Amino acid sequence: MTHATVPRPRETPARRVSVFLSTHPRARLGLLLSAPLFWLGIVYIVALVLLLVTAFWSVDSFTGEITTEFTLDNIIEVVTGSLYQTVTLRTLGVALAVTLIDVALALPIAFFMAKVATPRMQRILLIAVLTPLWASYLVKAYAWRSVLSQDGILEWLLAPFGGSTPGYGLPATIITLSYLWLPYVILPIYAGLERVPDSLLEASSDLGGRTWPTLRLVVFPLVLPAIIAGTIFSFALSLGDYITVNIVGGANQMLGNLVYTNVGAANNLPLASAIALIPIVIIFGYLFLVRRTGALDNL
Amino acid sequence: MRLSRLSRTTLGIVTGVILLVVYVPLFVVLVNSFSTSTSLTWPPPGFTLEWWGRAFQSAGAMEAVATSVQIAIIATIISLALGTLISLALQRFEFFGREAISLLVILPIALPGIITGIALNNFFRTIMGVPLSIWTVVIAHATFCIVTVFNNVIARLRRQGTNLEEASADLGAGVWTTFRLVTFPQLRSALLAGGLLAFALSFDEIIVTTFTAGSGVTTLPIFILNNMFRPNQAPIVSVIAVVLVLVSIIPIYIAQRLSGSEAERR
Numbered sequence: 001m002t003h004a005t006v007p008r009p010r011e012t013p014a015r016r017v018s019v020f021l022s023t024h025p026r027a028r029l030g031l032l033l034s035a036p037l038f039w040l041g042i043v044y045i046v047a048l049v050l051l052l053v054t055a056f057w058s059v060d061s062f063t064g065e066i067t068t069e070f071t072l073d074n075i076i077e078v079v080t081g082s083l084y085q086t087v088t089l090r091t092l093g094v095a096l097a098v099t100l101i102d103v104a105l106a107l108p109i110a111f112f113m114a115k116v117a118t119p120r121m122q123r124i125l126l127i128a129v130l131t132p133l134w135a136s137y138l139v140k141a142y143a144w145r146s147v148l149s150q151d152g153i154l155e156w157l158l159a160p161f162g163g164s165t166p167g168y169g170l171p172a173t174i175i176t177l178s179y180l181w182l183p184y185v186i187l188p189i190y191a192g193l194e195r196v197p198d199s200l201l202e203a204s205s206d207l208g209g210r211t212w213p214t215l216r217l218v219v220f221p222l223v224l225p226a227i228i229a230g231t232i233f234s235f236a237l238s239l240g241d242y243i244t245v246n247i248v249g250g251a252n253q254m255l256g257n258l259v260y261t262n263v264g265a266a267n268n269l270p271l272a273s274a275i276a277l278i279p280i281v282i283i284f285g286y287l288f289l290v291r292r293t294g295a296l297d298n299l
Numbered sequence: 300m301r302l303s304r305l306s307r308t309t310l311g312i313v314t315g316v317i318l319l320v321v322y323v324p325l326f327v328v329l330v331n332s333f334s335t336s337t338s339l340t341w342p343p344p345g346f347t348l349e350w351w352g353r354a355f356q357s358a359g360a361m362e363a364v365a366t367s368v369q370i371a372i373i374a375t376i377i378s379l380a381l382g383t384l385i386s387l388a389l390q391r392f393e394f395f396g397r398e399a400i401s402l403l404v405i406l407p408i409a410l411p412g413i414i415t416g417i418a419l420n421n422f423f424r425t426i427m428g429v430p431l432s433i434w435t436v437v438i439a440h441a442t443f444c445i446v447t448v449f450n451n452v453i454a455r456l457r458r459q460g461t462n463l464e465e466a467s468a469d470l471g472a473g474v475w476t477t478f479r480l481v482t483f484p485q486l487r488s489a490l491l492a493g494g495l496l497a498f499a500l501s502f503d504e505i506i507v508t509t510f511t512a513g514s515g516v517t518t519l520p521i522f523i524l525n526n527m528f529r530p531n532q533a534p535i536v537s538v539i540a541v542v543l544v545l546v547s548i549i550p551i552y553i554a555q556r557l558s559g560s561e562a563e564r565r
Contacts (some may be wrong), residue, residue, distance in 0.1 A: 018473030025392065028474070032388035033400075036381040036445070044415075044442050047422035051414070054421065105317055112314040116307050128318050131352050134547030135325055137503050138523045139540035142533075143324035146331065146339035152325055153341040182321065200303055211302060232409060240411015243505065243524075256413050263417050263510075276414045283409055287402070296405060 052280075055273035064267055083253035084258070087276055089288040091254045094174055095238035101178040102185040102234045103227060110186050114193035115201075126190075133183050141247045144176040148248060176248050177238050182236070185230035193219070215292020228295035235286065239279045254278055327546065332537035337530040354538035363522035364539075370433060370518060371501040372441035378497045379490060381441070382448025387482075390456040407443035415443065417509030423511065431513040439511040440504060444497035451493035452486055459485055495550050 021028045060070050098225045113125045132140070147154050154165040165291070166172055196219055204214040209290035243255030255278055287296070302310075327341070332350055334343035354360060385404060389397055407415055419439050423429045463485070467477040505520035512521065523539065526532035 014475065015473060018475060022468065028497055029388055029394060030391075031394045032384050036385045036388075037400070039381055040407075040442065040445070043419070043438060043484070044407055045403070047418040047426075048410075050426060051418040051421055075528075085393050086439075097451070098451060108310055108313045112310040116310055117301065125314070125318075127548070128321075130551050131395060131544060131547060132321055132325060134503075135328070135540050135544045136520060136523055138505060138520055138527060139328060139536060140324060142527050143328045143540075146341070147324055147327055149339065150339045153323070156341050161541075169504070179321070179324070211306065236409045236411065242413060256411060259413050259417065269417070269421065272417060276417065277410075279411050283411075287405075287409065289377045298400065 051273050051276065054270050055277055056152055057270045059268050059270055066269065074271050075277070078274045078278065083222065084278070086257055087253055087255055090252070091239060091256075091279075092176065092282070093169065094254065095175045097234050098177045098181065098238045099234045101174070101233045103189075103231060104184050105178070105182060106185040106189050106230060107227075110189040110193050112229075114196075115198075129183050129186050129190075137180060138243070138247075140243045141176055144172070144179065145248050147235040148172050148175075164259070168248050170249065170252055172248040172250075173245050173252065173254075174187050176244050177241060178234075180244065181234040181237050184233040188226045188233075188258070189223060192223040192229075196222050225294040228290045228293055232286070232290070232295065236283050239282060319332045327478050328537045328540050332534060332541050334534065337534060339533065350534035350538050354398045354535045354542075359517070359522060359526075360535065362520075362541060363517050363519045365512060366433065366467075366517060367502050367519040370436050370440060372414040373437045373496050374444050375497045377437070377441035378444035378448050379494050379559065382445045382493060382497075383486070383490065385445070386453035386456055390453050391461070396515050404446050404449050408446045412504070412506030413510075415439070419507065420510040431511060433513065435511045435513065436508055436516060436518070439507050440501040444500055447496035447500060448490070448493035451489040451496070453487035455486055474508075492554050495554055498550075499547075515530045 021031070048145070054066070054073055056070050056072065058067050058069070058073060060067050109125075109129070113122055113129075117125060143215045146152050148165050148167065149155070150165065152165060158164055166175075182277060198213070200218055200222075201214060204218050209218070240256050242254055242260050245252055245254045245257065259272045259275050262275065266272075290296075327339075330343055331339050333346050333348070334340075334447060335345035335347045336343055382404075385400065389401055416439075418436070419442075420431070423431060423435050463481050464477055467481045472480070505524060508518055508520060509524075512518065517525075519539070523536050527536050530554065
């Protein structure tokens with residue numbers, strides 16, 4: 001038996017770097033992380049921190065310039081002002097309602113796709129769920145404006161049964177936002193259900209588990225992180241929205257609208273930053289709560 | 300657990316009904332693009348092809364599509380590179396601050412767009428003194444697109460393990476050769492899926508774009524927002540939406556075929 005010998009690689013500079021890297025994992029890690037951390041650190045974190053700092057500054061009412069002196073006025077105004085409290089509660093309510101509706105709609109679809117449908121059907125359904133994502137967000141919101149309008153298709157469908165369209169307002173906002181984020185909730189839950197092995201379901205059945213106990217005791221704990229991952233999308237996306245509420249929400253305002261008017265028309269970036277702190281705090285709180293469930297790995 | 304026939308059928312019907320409702324607004328958009336009414340009344344008073352003709356002659360719309368495609372392509376390429384690097388670092392190494400970095404990647408998408416938007420606007424204009432342009436949009440988009448690439452690639456790396464890479468190193472391949480010939484080919488379809496999502500995300504983004512686009516930069520969503528409420532332009536917007544949905548079926552189909560054929564090989 002002859003042994004083929006591996007030829008010694010030539011000593012090129014690239015080879016030397018490669019040898020260095022394979023013997024120094026820390027250097028490899030540093031090289032991998034430097035570019036993305038530079039990008040996210042410089043562009044994103046610095047920008048975000050500077051925005052938060054701005055919340056403690058004020059605008060000179062005379063010149064309209066920003067004064068860089070530390071003040072808590074904006075924070076106090078946002079925390080105690082009744083307008084901000086009302087709008088915060090309204091925004092939270094909308095975001096929670098949208099999240100609940102989306103999870104309730106996504107669970108049966110995702111379950112059907114992952115565990116009941118044939119592979120062919122599964123592929124078709126996945127395409128059916130993904131396709132609406134490609135229609136522009138604005139067009140979909142506008143389509144709902146048309147659907148919900150007084151001479152829209154909903155009125156036309158419901159009128160014979162004595163019903164009528166809810167018109168524009170908070171219900172319309174909740175419907176439209178639920179519609180917009182539904183695919184983002186279905187996808188992680190579907191992926192999570194796909195990862196639940198069928199053998200576990202069979203084992204549960206062999207041990208006498210009926211459908212509901214199996215769903216509750218076996219399936220639910222396994223897909224909970226995926227469900228929470230889905231809620232992060234619907235919750236966070238609803239919390240900051242201001243365009244949908246402009247299109248179908250009538251005169252209602254959400255936190256995003258307050259931020260928007262203060263940046264634009266009112267030209268008060270410090271106050272806008274202080275308002276922006278509200279959703280930031282809420283989302284950080286939410287992410288902190290769900291961190292332990294492993295939901296962040298399911299996004 | 301064996302689902303009874305009844306519950307299977309019920310689930311199927313529920314799924315069908317929800318998907319049907321999902322397609323109603325899209326159907327309304329399709330019908331509106333042929334309707335003689337400019338205020339989207341239902342049922343449509345008449346049929347016309349006028350909007351389809353005008354949409355394809357609209358220079359504004361065509362330019363907006365070109366701008367959006369350009370931004371989405373560059374942002375996707377950047378996020379592919381950065382997302383792959385981060386996923387390799389987080390999946391192949393244990394180190395202090397790993398959790399913080401994975402949170403950092405998710406943050407641009409988890410925080411409301413308006414916050415990312417005004418933060419970047421403030422950063423570019425007042426801090427850096429850079430005028431807003433198409434490039435500020437690209438930078439902003441790449442930042443929140445990283446997460447889609449990251450998610451796809453890290454999931455693939457987790458499944459794949461390191462056996463093949465170790466074998467390659469044992470056979471004398473250097474770091475680059477192993478990446479080029481072993482790691483990268485295994486990541487290819489994950490990169491495609493992540494890249495497609497990143498492209499879609501960038502192509503449709505409006506909020507961050509509003510705050511980071513220079514005055515001459517009109518992406519497709521900005522064009523749509525500007526024209527949606529103009530009676531004579533609204534049906535053109537419907538046409539654009541219909542075309543986008545039709546065109547989007549191609550990449551979705553390709554992505555599906557790829558992941559499908561991979562599932563069969565496994």
